Structure formats: structure tokens, C-alpha cells
Amino acid sequence: MSSFLDKRFASLEAYVPGEQPKDAKYIKLNTNESPYPPSPAVAEAARAEAEKLNLYCDPDCTLLRREAAALFGVGEENVLAFNGSDEVLEFAFMAYGAKIAFPSISYGFYPVFARLFGSDALKVPLREDMSIDHRDYLSLGRTVVIANPNAPTGLALSPGQIEEIVRSNSGSVVVIDEAYVDFGAESVIPLTKKYDNLLVTRTFSKSHSLAGARLGFGIAGEEIIRDLNTIRNSTNPYNVNRMTQAAGTAAIRDNELYMSRCRAVARTRDRIADELKKAGFELTASKANFLFVRGGGLSGEEIYSGLRKRGVLVRWFSGGAISDRVRVSVGTEEQMDVFLAELKELQNEKK
Amino acid sequence: MSSFLDKRFASLEAYVPGEQPKDAKYIKLNTNESPYPPSPAVAEAARAEAEKLNLYCDPDCTLLRREAAALFGVGEENVLAFNGSDEVLEFAFMAYGAKIAFPSISYGFYPVFARLFGSDALKVPLREDMSIDHRDYLSLGRTVVIANPNAPTGLALSPGQIEEIVRSNSGSVVVIDEAYVDFGAESVIPLTKKYDNLLVTRTFSKSHSLAGARLGFGIAGEEIIRDLNTIRNSTNPYNVNRMTQAAGTAAIRDNELYMSRCRAVARTRDRIADELKKAGFELTASKANFLFVRGGGLSGEEIYSGLRKRGVLVRWFSGGAISDRVRVSVGTEEQMDVFLAELKELQNEKK
Known part of the structure; x- marks a missing residue:
């Protein structure tokens, strides 16, 4: 750090994203991307914008938000688009994170955001079986952030358990990060109509093959959305570029294709898990x-x-409580067969 | 605002971007975009990425930074790419903005960032002729942010005047926002090799026809770059999406075309100014x-x-010290002829 840097950032430890090798010779199972390219309509929609890049994008993401509202079953005033769900999570920590709680093992960005904004952060341990005990979060009186399913465990809470958390913390915001929900858990977006303290975040990086486009959403009651929009307009009102707005809009129109791919990934996951x-x-x-x-x-x-x-690249979180494990993104059937065969060979070599 | 929002944001007033009309029937001279579409190679480069959007972008922006370093005449370790120059300016306020100074009339985002991060902000008045007196910024002992040329005045300081500011504030960062430098002012990027407290920001929104792609740069000595990279990796390491990285790389390779367009815009500007x-x-x-x-x-x-x-859309900053003026982006010769003819008709109507 330079001598000029604000002292509160002196001990900042940045998030370390998974490797993005440039030689592309690996089967890449380390950053939870979709193994499938975007649908042709999505690629075409992004392409069509490439010739209009001299003009600013729509800061209100009007079309995209209209489609997203229909997809999520909420009003347009209940959804905002972001430069990846990392951006809405960052804003949530900035807006509501003075006192915050999240699982001790979860998305690695939560503690980074907490340090960035100087949060008083309570890191709630998991159970021995790596699951979240939702009762640990009841009546905490602080902002709660939970990934559901949690990462990197993949374990999910039920909507009923989350509703208990939301109801018992009515004076604080509860953020449910549904980055992975489309692969087999149940969304709590319907609860945003009932509770003004619930913020659900989504990303199109995993379920909708748009990791490289950067697109996330925040879904909540009107007041939380207004807060987040004020922060957005105080940092970067043109946060979602022209091509990504078009790609996202087209992806929602192709939602059934993406959901069938998510189901295929879930089937592959369960088959490989059994093996x-x-x-x-x-x-x-x-x-x-x-x-x-x-x-x-x-x-x-x-x-x-x-x-x-x-x-074969998988993700290993070295040096911490989970360094005995690896996280393996679920690729295509063929990729996972290679993974399985190579892993078994490793096992045989060791014996 | 919601009852949950951190009280320090209670009085936050967001930046209001210029209108982005959706019916597109206007001659749009209100947001300083380039009137020219991106070059064919740029559109093609962005398009080629559209089919790979399922994969994350390179968080290091390796290729883009290599080209940018060559363009700016600095090392790769001296340049970072951002989601628009708004993002690097935001990070500069976050990292260095506890005590800050900027002109009272300048880019409207500076006071917004200052409020967002709770800066002790000194707003330095312009001279009566709307110019910046660089002597007002000597030995201030606080972070200095100056747009050069300044917006919305278009008036520029010389590199020698900026060097005086940088040298006399050696214990603080001086940020020079060169969003508009390619239209006729002189860059101080060479000074980043001599002074470790100078940060120069650039955007490709105006000079390189990429407003809708969101691409900006920060150029500085290695220590400031490391600070900014720590903040970037603590918020959104994938801040510049795949298509924009490719578009930016291609735009730099076409730099001579863009510079000739900037010169054309400058000629049109001077002709219309005379009229x-x-x-x-x-x-x-x-x-x-x-x-x-x-x-x-x-x-x-x-x-x-x-x-x-x-x-014809132009920008009017209502209700403040400059509400007697309008800012008119310079479009094509033809657009500006229409602007001039319509303005003269308005004048005649009033007489």
C-alpha cells in the first residue's frame, strides 16, 4: 500500500478469485461457470449492440428490468440490475453492514466487504456437518447475509427456515444470496412481497451462462430498492453496459432453455456425487x-x-478450515467423466 | 430511504446523469458522447466475445492493460482498467478522500462521491472567468481532484501548472481527470513517472466511442496502482466484462482513427464557437x-x-451557479449546423 492510503484499509485483504488460465488447456471446474455457451439469441442481442457503443447505455435498464420483473414475479419497482451480484452485495454491505452476521464458511467475498466497510461482523459457525443452523440467526438484531444454497457447501435452507430468520429480525435487513438457487433450492423471492426487510440477490453468471457479461439483480420491497438505487446512482449509474443489458434481456426470454440446462447440471451433479x-x-x-x-x-x-x-482445474481453499476439501464445478457429462476418471487414477497412484 | 439505511447516507443526493431518451428522435448533444460509432474492428472484437460469455472475463485485463500501457507510454504495472472512469474516481475518493479539494464547479460526481464517503471536502471557487487558478491548490495538504480540461467549462490548465500542484502537495494524492484531454489539452501522464502522488484517470466514453461499453483507466506509480487494485479486488475483481475488454483492446489498436476523429470534433467545436x-x-x-x-x-x-x-437535446444544470448556461456536446458537422440554425431561430423568436 502507498503512504497515502486511508489507514482503515491498511489490513485490507482482497478477495482472490479462482484461476482464469489463459492457455485454456484445462477442463475448468474451478469458478462455477456454466459449461454451456449463451443461447444464440443472447449472443446475437449482445452483438447487435456492438455498433452503438458510442452511446451511453440506459441507466435505468428499462427493458432488462421489465423482463426481470416478469421472470421473478415482482414489480419493476422491486428489481434493480447490477454489474454482477458482487456489486449489489457490495452495496448492501455499504448501506446496511455496520453490524452484520454471516456464516463463518460461505462466499469468500462477505468478509472482504465487511473489512472494506469496517463492519462489526459476526461470523456464525456452521454445524459439524457443514450445514447452517437457521436458529443461530433468529432475533440477531443485525443485518444477516446468507447464501442459499450456501457456498462452497451447496447446502440449502428451506423457505420456511429463511422466513423465520426474516420475521425475527424485522428491524434489520436480511440478504439472501441466491446465486445458485436455480440448481435445486427454492427461492424466497415471493417473501419480498411480505417482508420489507428482505433483499434477495441473483446472478446470471451461473444459471444463465453470462459470467463474462457481468449481470446480477437485487429484488426487494420498494424502500430497499430505493436505497440501493441511491447508492448505485452515487457510484456508477451506467453500471450495466449496453451489450450486457441486451444479453440479459434475451437470456430471460430464453429462460426455459437455461432452466433445462440447470436441471441437466443437477442430474450430472447427482450422478457424479453417487460415483x-x-x-x-x-x-x-x-x-x-x-x-x-x-x-x-x-x-x-x-x-x-x-x-x-x-x-482438470478445481478450487482448493488453502490454509483454512476447509483446506481438506475441494470445490468442483459441475461441467458437462463428458467433462465430469474425465474428472472422475482422473480422480480415481490419483487415488490408485496413492494406494 | 428505508429505516434500515445507514444514517450517514440519509442526506445522500445521487448524481443525475443527462437524459437518455428512448425514442431517439433527438439530436443528442447532452452527454458528451462521440457522434461516431465504434470502428468496425471494435464492434467485431466485442461481437466475437458474445459466444464465450459463459466464461468469466480475465480479472487482470491482461491484453487490454498491455495495449493501454503502450498507448499511455507507461508500464503495465502503472495502469488498471475500470468499469468507466467513474469507478476509478469512486475508488480514489474511497482510498484517499478523507480530506479532499476540488473546484466548486466541475464534474457533478465529485461532490456525490464526497458525500458517499463522508469526505471533508473543500470546494474551491473558480475565477470569475470560470477558469481554475492553479495557485489555489498549492500546498493544500489534502487530496486534490481536478478535471483537465475542466467540465463543464472546457478550460484547461497547462502541464506546468499541474506539476506545481503535484509537487507542492507531495504528501497527498493529486487526481487529474483527463476525460476530455484528447480534444485539445495536454496530458500529464508523463508526470506519473516522476511523482508517486499523481493519479491520472481516463475514459474511453468520449474520445474512443465506447460510452455504452463502460471503460476507464487509472494511470499512476506502482504504489497507487496497488492501492486501487486492492480496492478493486475488494469490490468487483471482474469489473470489466469480456466484451468491453475486447472492444477496448481493439479501440487502442485503432487509436489513430479515434485521434483523427477527436481532431475533427475539435475543428467543428471551434467553427461553431466562432459562429x-x-x-x-x-x-x-x-x-x-x-x-x-x-x-x-x-x-x-x-x-x-x-x-x-x-x-435538439443539450445539458442544462438547473438551479445552481451555472444555470444561466448550457453545455452543448459537439456532434457531427451536420448535427451542429442544425443546432446552430435552431438556436438562431430561438433568438429571433425572442426578439
Whole structure:
């Protein structure tokens, strides 16, 4: 850091995203992307905007928000678009994060945002089986952030459990990060009509093949949306570029295709999970587009670096409470068969 | 605002961007966009990425930064890419803005950022002729932000004057916002090699026909760049999407085309300025891609709303110290001829 940097950032430790290798020779199962390219209509919609880039994008994302409102079953005044869901999560920490609570093992960005904004952050431990005990979050009297399904465990709470959290913290905002909900958990977006303290965040990075376009949403009652819009207009009103607005709009119109792909990913996930269990690995019951794996006679590091040498990238969170595990994004059937075969070979080598 | 919003944001007044009409029937001279579409290679580069959107973008913007470093004549370790220059300006206020100074009349986002981050902000008045007196910024002992050329006046400081500011504030960061520099002012990027407290920001929205793609840069010594990268990685490491990275890279390779367009805009600007003076209007000596106009027997509001009715949008900053003026982006020769003819008709109607 420079000598000029505000002292409150002196100990800031940035989020470390998964590797994005440039040689592209790997089967990439490390950043929870969709293995499928965007649908032709989406690519075409983005392309059509490329010739109009001299003009600013619509700061209100009018068309995109209209489609998103219909998709999520809420009013247009209940949804905002962001430069990835990281941006809406950042704004939520900025707006509501003075006192905040989130699981001790969850999306790695939560503690980064907490440090950035100097939050008083309560990190709530998981149960021994890696699940969230929703009762730990009842009547906390502080802003709550929970990924549902949680990452990197893939374990989900039920809407009823989340409603208990929301109801018992009526004086604080509850943020439910539904980045992975389309792969098998149940959304609590309907509850945003009943509770003015619930903010649901979504991303199109995983379920809608738009990781490289950067598109996320915030869904909530009108007052929270107004807060977030004030923050958005105080930082970057043109936050979602022209091509991404068009791509997102087209992706929503193709939503059934994307949902069928999500179901395919979920089927592949469950098949591979069964195979891994047969091979002696231990897994959480993931409802997301990734598996969270340990055991089989291998350490987390051995799985990560062994697979890397064999051309398969998975995510290993070194040095912490989950360093005995790896997170494996669910790719195509073919990619996962390669992953499985290589992992079993690693196991045999070790024996 | 909701009852949940952090009290320090209670009086936040967001930036109000210029109108982005959706019916597109206007000659749009209100947001300083380039009147020319991106070059074919740029549109093609963005298009080619549309099919790979399921994969995250390169968080390091490796190719784009390599080209940008060559363009700006600095090392790759001296440049970062951002989601518009608004993002790097925001981060500069966050990182260095506890005590800050900027001109009382300048880019409307500076006071918004200052309020967002609770800065102790000194707003330094302009001279009566709307110019910045650089001596007002010597040895201030606080972070300094100056747009050069300034907006909406278009008036520029010389590199020597800026160097005096930078040298006399060696314990604080000096941010020079060069959004409009390519239209006739002189860049101080070379000074970033000599002074570790100088940050230069650039945008491709105006000079490079990429307003709708969102692309800006920060150029500075390695330490400031490291600070900004820590903030970037603590908010949104994938801040510049895949299509925009490709578009920006291609735009730099076409830089000579864009610079010749900037020169054409400057010629049009000077021709129209002469015509306006002949018609009795008063103008600042703008070095940017806009004119700052008053007089001719018309109030700022009369010019703005009269032209609007006639299908020409210009920017009017109502209710403040400059409400007697309008800012007119310089479009094509043909657009500006229409603007001039309509403005003269307005004048005649009033007489």
C-alpha cells in the first residue's frame, strides 16, 4: 500500500478469485461457470449492440428490468440490475453492514466487504456437518447475509427456515444470496412481497451462462430498492453496459432453455456425487452447480494439484478450515467423466 | 430511504446523469458522447466475445492493460482498467478522500462521491472567468481532484501548472481527470513517472466511442496502482466484462482513427464557437468536446427547453451557479449546423 492510503484499509485483504488460465488447456471446474455457451439469441442481442457503443447505455435498464420483473414475479419497482451480484452485495454491505452476521464458511467475498466497510461482523459457525443452523440467526438484531444454497457447501435452507430468520429480525435487513438457487433450492423471492426487510440477490453468471457479461439483480420491497438505487446512482449509474443489458434481456426470454440446462447440471451433479461416494469420498448434499468433496485417501491439496497436473482445474481453499476439501464445478457429462476418471487414477497412484 | 439505511447516507443526493431518451428522435448533444460509432474492428472484437460469455472475463485485463500501457507510454504495472472512469474516481475518493479539494464547479460526481464517503471536502471557487487558478491548490495538504480540461467549462490548465500542484502537495494524492484531454489539452501522464502522488484517470466514453461499453483507466506509480487494485479486488475483481475488454483492446489498436476523429470534433467545436460568438453568445475557450454557452438574449432554461422542443437535446444544470448556461456536446458537422440554425431561430423568436 502507498503512504497515502486511508489507514482503515491498511489490513485490507482482497478477495482472490479462482484461476482464469489463459492457455485454456484445462477442463475448468474451478469458478462455477456454466459449461454451456449463451443461447444464440443472447449472443446475437449482445452483438447487435456492438455498433452503438458510442452511446451511453440506459441507466435505468428499462427493458432488462421489465423482463426481470416478469421472470421473478415482482414489480419493476422491486428489481434493480447490477454489474454482477458482487456489486449489489457490495452495496448492501455499504448501506446496511455496520453490524452484520454471516456464516463463518460461505462466499469468500462477505468478509472482504465487511473489512472494506469496517463492519462489526459476526461470523456464525456452521454445524459439524457443514450445514447452517437457521436458529443461530433468529432475533440477531443485525443485518444477516446468507447464501442459499450456501457456498462452497451447496447446502440449502428451506423457505420456511429463511422466513423465520426474516420475521425475527424485522428491524434489520436480511440478504439472501441466491446465486445458485436455480440448481435445486427454492427461492424466497415471493417473501419480498411480505417482508420489507428482505433483499434477495441473483446472478446470471451461473444459471444463465453470462459470467463474462457481468449481470446480477437485487429484488426487494420498494424502500430497499430505493436505497440501493441511491447508492448505485452515487457510484456508477451506467453500471450495466449496453451489450450486457441486451444479453440479459434475451437470456430471460430464453429462460426455459437455461432452466433445462440447470436441471441437466443437477442430474450430472447427482450422478457424479453417487460415483464419488462409491469411490470412498465424502460429500455434502449439494443443491448447487458444484460438489464439495473430501476424503478418498487424498488431502484437499493432493486432489487440487494432482488434478491440475492432469489438466482438470478445481478450487482448493488453502490454509483454512476447509483446506481438506475441494470445490468442483459441475461441467458437462463428458467433462465430469474425465474428472472422475482422473480422480480415481490419483487415488490408485496413492494406494 | 428505508429505516434500515445507514444514517450517514440519509442526506445522500445521487448524481443525475443527462437524459437518455428512448425514442431517439433527438439530436443528442447532452452527454458528451462521440457522434461516431465504434470502428468496425471494435464492434467485431466485442461481437466475437458474445459466444464465450459463459466464461468469466480475465480479472487482470491482461491484453487490454498491455495495449493501454503502450498507448499511455507507461508500464503495465502503472495502469488498471475500470468499469468507466467513474469507478476509478469512486475508488480514489474511497482510498484517499478523507480530506479532499476540488473546484466548486466541475464534474457533478465529485461532490456525490464526497458525500458517499463522508469526505471533508473543500470546494474551491473558480475565477470569475470560470477558469481554475492553479495557485489555489498549492500546498493544500489534502487530496486534490481536478478535471483537465475542466467540465463543464472546457478550460484547461497547462502541464506546468499541474506539476506545481503535484509537487507542492507531495504528501497527498493529486487526481487529474483527463476525460476530455484528447480534444485539445495536454496530458500529464508523463508526470506519473516522476511523482508517486499523481493519479491520472481516463475514459474511453468520449474520445474512443465506447460510452455504452463502460471503460476507464487509472494511470499512476506502482504504489497507487496497488492501492486501487486492492480496492478493486475488494469490490468487483471482474469489473470489466469480456466484451468491453475486447472492444477496448481493439479501440487502442485503432487509436489513430479515434485521434483523427477527436481532431475533427475539435475543428467543428471551434467553427461553431466562432459562429456563436458572432451571434452574440458568450463562450469559454473550451478544449473539450463540448461548448459552454450563455447569453445571446436567452436564459439557460430558454436555450435548453427551446432546443428540446425543436429536437435538439443539450445539458442544462438547473438551479445552481451555472444555470444561466448550457453545455452543448459537439456532434457531427451536420448535427451542429442544425443546432446552430435552431438556436438562431430561438433568438429571433425572442426578439
